[in-house]
Amino acid sequence: MSQLRTVQVLGGGSAGSSAHVRSLAAGLVARGVRVTVCAPAELEREYDFPAAGARFVAVPRRADPAAVGALRAACADADVVHAHGLHAAVRAALALRGRKGVPLVVT
Structure with missing residues (x-):
């Protein structure tokens, strides 16, 4: 059985959701x-997701083609994508458009 792969997507990265994602990443x-x-890159500096064992991909908080493309590339091998917040959910849905079988969880 292969290792489960998840992508956690933050939108604006409020302090609560960023801390939650760091804790969630460490537990997973x-x-x-x-x-x-x-x-967004500034959240990596503040929350140090790699120290929790997660890979970090800087994706700007925009829904332009370049940002959505970066998110799509990061989700290429995901088994599940978890978007934290409405803005993150919209961008994740755009990034996953046309990909079958990758669940998107929104909280």
Whole structure:
């Protein structure tokens, strides 16, 4: 069985959701899940997602083609994508458009 791969997408990255994603990433990594966090670059400096064991991909908080393309590339091998917030959900849905079988969870 292959390792489960998840992408956690942050929109604006409020303090609560950013701290939650860091904690969630640490817990998932401890259970053998490969985690990628996609968020604006400044959130990596503040929350240090790689220290929690997650791969970090800087994705600007925009819905332009370049930002959506970067998010789509980060989600290319995901088994599940979890968007935290409405803005993140819209961008994740755009990035996953046309890809069958990749669940999108929105909280």
